[in-house]
Amino acid sequence: MTRDASDHESSVASTRSLTQADSIAAIATARGLSALAVVRVSGSDALKIGSAVFSGSSPLADAPANTVHFGYVTGPDGKRIDQVVATLFRAPRSSTGEDVVEFSCHGGEVAARLILECLLNAGARLADPGEFTQRAFLNGKLDLAQAEAVADLIHAGSTLAHRISLNQLTGRYSQVLSTLRQELLDVASLIELELDFSEEDVEFADRSQLTALLTRSRDLLAQLASSYRSGRLVRDGVRVVIGGKPNAGKSTLLNAIVGFDRAIVSPTPGTTRDEIEAEAEIGGVRYSFVDTAGLRETGDEIEAEGVRRASAALDTADVVLYVVDGSLPVDTGEQLFVTSLRRRLGATPMMVIRNKADLSNEVKSGFGESIQLSATSARSNAAELSPLVDWLTTAAAGDLSSADASPIVVNQRHVQHLNAASRAVISALENLTQNVSGDLLAIDLRTALHELGSITGEITSEDVLGQIFSRFCIGK
Ligand SMILES: Nc1nc2c(ncn2[C@@H]2O[C@H](COP(=O)(O)OP(=O)(O)OP(=O)(O)O)[C@@H](O)[C@H]2O)c(=O)[nH]1
Ligand SMILES: [Mg+2]
Structure with a gap:
């Protein structure tokens, strides 16, 4: 059983020698207007480099670990660049496991960029994407799954995606x-x-x-x-495609779910042509709802293209809502279509929405599992959507109530x-x-x-590491 241990040592050792010889610097915060920005430098010369650009009450290089210092970053010409707070960490007790100095400066486009230039002039190298996290991994601060979670956390688009990544x-x-x-x-x-x-x-x-x-x-x-x-659905969002015949109330349902008039609603069948997408966060999960053209045979070339796209959209859905106009007599052709659609979708969850319950609350069977509601009423009364929302949260993203108790793989x-x-x-x-x-x-x-x-990451190769860390942004 010594084989995998030595695999690991050799791969890590060779990666380390390639990447950790020098000190790296980068802006850690997003570009744009903000109150503060952070520029950091990590590596064996980080304190020397940080000290060279900083003027405060005492030299940074002599300061104890985990201390915070008010002062100025000054350029090579001695001119002040910005008023900053420098935080100093000494190896191995830092995020990367190396000596690290973080400068909190003013936000905006200029200060952080000039401070970074000073650090590069003083001997640092611009960090590659994810290189800070990669060093943390190589120094045993994080394992590979944890390092990947850093990228997922940054990219999290919903509360639950964030929580799973944090776990x-x-x-x-x-x-x-x-x-x-x-x-x-x-x-x-x-x-x-x-x-x-x-x-x-x-x-x-x-x-x-x-x-x-x-x-x-x-x-x-x-x-x-x-x-x-x-x-995956929690991380990437759930694509819910709303399909059905013209005039069934698909666009009305989309508007009711997202809470604003995203799609045009009209009594004229064939109103929606292009796919119309709108996002909503429900129960901590990000959903993308896609309204489509009503499915029917049509001589209109543009509408026919819409119908073709609607049909294709159903096949790429994570979840399908099929809307039926519940105020009309049952159409046996449509029942057959719904049965064949369920078969075609396989494991993809699908729910039939019997719409226009305000016009007729007659229960029409023959569509399999269905929910009766009025999309028009739901636009002003969200409670009308509760059965649909309850079904969505379990059918779409599975039982995520255990997300804190047992790990969810993303x-x-x-x-x-x-x-x-x-x-x-x-x-x-x-x-x-x-x-x-x-x-x-x-x-x-x-x-x-x-x-x-x-x-x-006990066993890994440089290729895999390269692939993983290239997903990161510079500065992370
Ligand atoms: N009474 C009632 N009318 C509704 C309901 N939902 C939709 N409608 C009406 O039905 C008509 C068609 O609604 P849309 O939402 O445009 O229908 P659609 O399925 O998007 O139709 P296409 O875009 O043509 O495929 C409109 O006049 C809506 O006001 C409902 O729950 N009750
Ligand atoms: Mg429509």
Whole structure:
């Protein structure tokens, strides 16, 4: 079991030597008008470089760790550039694990840029995207899953996406994975030990305990992998396509859900042509609602293109709301269409909305699962939408009430490794029941360990690291 440890050491050591020789600087805050901006420098010369540009009551380089200093950044010509507060951290107790100085200066387009120029003049190099976080990873401040959570946190577009990323950043997810990995590592070591003593026919690893552990691992891996559907929707937002025949009230429903008159509503069938999109956050999740052209055969070329797009939009939806005009007699052709649409969508959740309940509250069966409402009334009375909202929050994003209790996977890279680990564990279980030789079992366990280690970065390659950190912005 020493193989993955040495893999890790060699890959990390070579990456470290490539990237950590110099001190890096960047603006850490977004461009634009703001009260404050932050420029930071990290590396073995950070204090020397920070000191060279700073004039305060005492030199920064001599200051103790974790201290804050008021003063000025001055240019090479001695002229003051901005009034700043410099915060100083000493290795290893800093975000990157290196010496770090952070200058809080005034916001706007100029001050931060000039301070950065001063730091570069004083010997720092402009940081690559994500390089601060990459250094934190290489210095053991964060594992890879936590480092990825930093990018997700920054990109979070909804309250829940933010919370899931924060849970991942604070290490809850990594903890679950590393506990699992450690347990598998322990039994894998025993199996390998048995192989060393193969002539003596001994069993160090209790087979019933091993079966129990592998069964538990299989279930946990399956649970994590299956949380990805919800996780992805929470991270990227849920695309809800509203379809149905002309005049059913699709645009009225869109307006009611988002709370403003986004789409044109009219009694003329065929009003909506292009897709109309509007966003709303519901229950902490970001939804993008897409109103489409009413589905019908039409001789109008423009409307026909709208219908073609509407039909294509249904196939790219995460969730479909199919609106039926409930005030009209049941159209058996439409019932057949709804049945075939459900089949076509497969696992994509779909709900039939029987609209215009204010005109007729007759229950029309034959559409499968449905919700009756009045989109017109819902525009002024949000309570009318409650059954739809309740269904959406569970159907679309799954049961996320457990987001704090058990980790939700949001990263496709992780799912691939989780699925590969899961396959290896299932194979190990099969080998165990069939009593096959220990070396096959050892191979399965090693594979599972390798896959789990790839998520948290115990095992990694420069290519993977490069790919992950290039997603970051400069300064992070
Ligand atoms: N009484 C009543 N009328 C509604 C309701 N929902 C929509 N309508 C009316 O039905 C007509 C069509 O509504 P739209 O929202 O434009 O219908 P649509 O499905 O977007 O139609 P197309 O864009 O033509 O496909 C309008 O006159 C709406 O005011 C409802 O719940 N009750
Ligand atoms: Mg419309």
